[in-house]
Amino acid sequence: MEFFPASFSIFYQFGNAFAFLVISCAGLAVIFGMMGIINLAHGEFIMCGAYVTASTARAGLPLPLAIACGALTAALVGMVLERTVIRHLYHRPLDSIIATWGISLIATQAVLILLGPSMSGTGTPLGSTLVGERSYSIYRLVLFASAVGLLGGLYLLFYRTRFGVIARATIQRPEMARALGVDTRRVYGLTFGLGAGLAGLAGGLYAPTMTMVPTMGATFIVESFVTVVVGGADIFLGAAPAAAILAVIKAALTAWYGQLFGQIGLLVAVIVVIRVMPGGLSAFIKRWQR
């Protein structure tokens, strides 16, 4: 095999695993990292985004707009839920786990009852391209670009905008922020909405490549939780490098030994990380920086 096609193939598999981890965990990481809420309804926000994307795309909307629609709908649903349920549980983290789990069960069964056990998807756009002797799905490369773009966008949002500064202030010293006149409840609401919207975006981006069923969110759950646990509370210092490391582990093990070992590798990695650095990568990196 020639050098370029071989290295492209390795890059493609790594990029594919990286994109899946980053895109599926971003929403969870924002909500957990910024608010300390473990959102077990994460998968259902993904499902919501995917369903809205698929149905608006089938109604004739161009796919990028349909994906935006899916993300926005999930964000709105997230903000409503934050106001009605999550807001009352900020000081009871264990209760918030139960509450979000309940929301996830209700959402899955409600979609099953209202929309039936499956829905037709949209089909993957953009076709395939030939590199060397093999053909690759172009949409997968778009997903990788989206993952990188997503990280960049979040960085700009949190470090270069007024909302970002206020949000970080609210997370670090809520009392101080309140004393300076920040409406912290509104910031929490917006942050939860942002997390839900990112989950919806994940659903929208992956909707064209997957089977649409009410339980589809569950297929993202393991990967997203593993990434957040390995990464720790900070999305840039934690989730992003964690996704890169896990993507290497997963892509390599899957290539050599098959899907089962890719899956085992992910879970072994998370056990080792929890044992060695309980705060995740981000706590480790922060301590090392000092």
Place this chain on the structure above:
Amino acid sequence: MKKNPNRHLMAAMLAGTCIAGLPAMAQDGPIKIGVLEDQSGDFAAATNVKVHAIELATKEINDAGGIDGRPIELVIYDTQSDNRRYQEFMRRVLQQDQVDVVFAGFSSASREAYRPIVNQFDGLAFYNNQYEGGVCDANMIVTGAVPEQQFSTLIPWMMEEYGPNVYTLAADYNFGQISAEWVRQIVDEQGGTMVGEEFIPLGVSQFSQTIQNIQESDADFVVTLLVGAAQASYYEQANASNVDLPMASSVNVGQGYEHKRFTPPSLSQMHVTTNYIEEIDTPASNDFVERFRAMFPDEPYINQEAANSYIGINLYKQMVERAGSTDHDEIRAVLGEGDVCFDGPSGNVCLDPQSQHMSHTIYLAKVEEDHSITFPEVWENIEPYWLGDAGCDLTQNDPSAQYTPSNPPPAQ
């Protein structure tokens, strides 16, 4: 106030035990059929229709006077695609509801979850699903197709048509593992080569590395034994990567109607051996579809399990009427005569006394570019021969075990 509901419950339970204790009374009452199927959860898309098929058969039989003059009463529970629910509800229908027979189960995992309970209470269960084969159990009657019926027809045809190099992609649990073993064995017998075999954990939805492995191999066709909604994402992703290889399967189309649900052309060139799907264009099949849609106009798809469930109820009716009783031993004595047959939607089928499995007409369904179905080949009256040949004979003894080609029944 708090004591009252408890007392009522006790009274109801006592009354229940009294009635259950009087079998003479039950003889004249309705025949009770327990139905444990997944009406919600991961498998619901394929299994809701089984409940409807049972309801259709029940209505037709009851309208025509019932079984031996006794009406059928269905006791239906939603097992929620959850194996623990199967165990819970199997105990309930056998102990509390005292049903005469149970129709239960979609996945092989669910069947193996409830089968010990059926054995424990010496019940009788119909399993109406295609599966990996090998269940040799006197308490079970299996109307679904088994590997020797689906693979001994499909694999040689595919090798003849497309070439001898086979890549298998299978779900990593008992169904996928045992089916893959069958494929391996038949490919070997036919002088072909397994160029690859990969087992996918249930719930995996990302296949790009697997797709690359397939592209690197010299496969002439891919055998896909993937199960569940997550794994079904393979077809869309393989199509997006332009894998462009013929596919063969025993599970798709015939139960989850993927050709209707997925966007064309993701499933094109899929070949499936099935004993029934609604596209089969025979007078008996068209008549069945018409009666089905008259009762359930919104039914998305009538799959092979629906036909099997419908056939199962009618076979049970025949056996009870010939036995003159719902007693399991007497029913099995009728089965042992070897001529329990039913000419239904999928053609004429008969129960095999040795294995208590069913013969089938096997249709090769090919999915075209636009996801329409053609039938390049039909094999009539394919027997479930393997268990009998391997030494399972339920007319002689009842091992209540599941066997595989690499783990056959012990020699007598």
